[in-house]
Amino acid sequence: MVRRIIQLIGIVAGGIIGSEWHGSMHGAGIWSEQSLGLMQRSGTYYLYVAAGAVFGMIIATAFAGTIIRALKQGTERAAGLPVLDLTAGAGGLIAGLLLAALLYPAWAGLEGVGRLVPAVVALGLGYVGLSIGLSKKEELAAALGALLERRRAELPKDEAGGFEEHKILDTSVIIDGRIADICKTGFIEGTLVIPEFVLEELQHIADSSDLLKRNRGRRGLDILNKIQKELDVKVLIYEGDFEEIGEVDSKLVKLAKALGGKVVTNDFNLNKVCELQGVSVLNINDLANAVKPVVLPGEEIIVQVIKDGKEHGQGVAYLDDGTMIVVEGGRDYIGTTMEVLVTSVLQTSAGRMIFAKPKLLEKAL
16 A cells, blocks of 8 residues: 555656656646646647656656655654654644745745755754754653643642642662552552653662662562552553753652652652752651651550660660660660550651650659
8 A cells, every 4th residue: 555655656746747847848837737728738748747657656666665664664763762752853843844834935936946945944944843842852841741730720629630640659669669558558649650760770770780689679670560460550651761861860850840740759868859859759758657656755565675775774676667666774674575664756757766664664763
């Protein structure tokens, strides 16, 4: 089918060239004989048109294979490009062609070789628009994201609810694994976005020569497979990249701005960078601390002292959720399960720490 279309184009183009050839030889081409009827045109005219059509068909048939291969390669290459590149490139190309169409009346009356000027200008402006669109794809995505965010803010709440917020996962939160359990409970809404540059970093960790890093990377890949195949949550693999930026954390911040989404992480430094850049962030550690049971000074809890503390005479115990309890005078009770009295609770960005003293000492006093 494609070969026949190419041959048809060759026939039409050859016929037009034959008509123009006739005009150059006899002073009347297709443009000057359009007002004449079919029977009024000269036989020589039709002979030139037929000869041009045959010649055009021969040329088209000879180059049809090359053209088809080129079209196939171009299609495959375009299919492999990220959606952001295709959208930005198509937008720039359309803008360039529209500008060429607006400028067409300026040279529409040119004769001879000048008739090629509109085609050359269209090709040139189309290429310029395509190049600008590809070079400014991140800025265009950011502007579109800001526009959608502004539109969302202007809509009533019932209409704004139709927008799906993007949750962008970083490498640390994928390796951590708790994100899968959170998604399973249904507390995460919207679409989970997994950037391709995060997948590349995860793959690099999984291929590390260090055993611990390799196990962490493979665990992260297993978590992603679980999220995609077992959980009822939308997952988007973002194929774009910000090649001018080297750091993965900086790419995540820029992507969050472009999509108007939130970064999901448990990295303290990335958390601070997002806050400074005005990007919303969901920290898994903050969530874990928020759902831990509240322990108040004066409460009594039962713990097992397992090791020495940093200060003299201190013992260290842990709750089931991993919260550390520093027991004053608990060194003598290492390996013993005992009842302690909470004296104070310290909340830090790294977690919560509980200070207590043995209930036995309290009774002795």
